[in-house]
Amino acid sequence: MAEKKSNQKAVPLNGKTYLINAYKGVKGWSYLPRLAKYVFPFIGYMFNEGKEDSDVIESVMSLLSGESAEEVTKLIMDIVDDVQVDNSGIDFDEEFAQNYDTLILLVVEVIKLNYFDSFQRLVTNLPKA
DSSP: OOOOOOOEEEEETTTTEEEEEEOOOOHHHHHHHHHHIIIIHHHHHTOOTOHHHHHHHHOOOOHHHGGGGGHHHHHHHHHTTEEEEETOOHHHHHHHHOOOHHHHHHHHHHHIIIIHHHHHHHHHHHHOO
């Protein structure tokens, strides 16, 4: 029998605990094209050791400017929409005012819960050339 996946994860960030709920299949799948286009390259860049803070900030500024700015902003808001704090949904304006580092870390945690295991299994099960 296959191991049952956890549908929730409690993540402590900056003095609060956020309860992340896993996406249902269609919702999680529907985010993949936008995640692949905008977010996955940034996350890889952000966690690349040896990068200076200024390089990461420049990458964030590039991601959030230009033609993609509205789409990325909407995606980030969608990603954290099902997260709870203090037993209720997040009020985006109140929760993240002057607290954007928590937002970025929370987005990374939501992505890890929903996609990391699937991608790990996919990579290990790809046919060898």
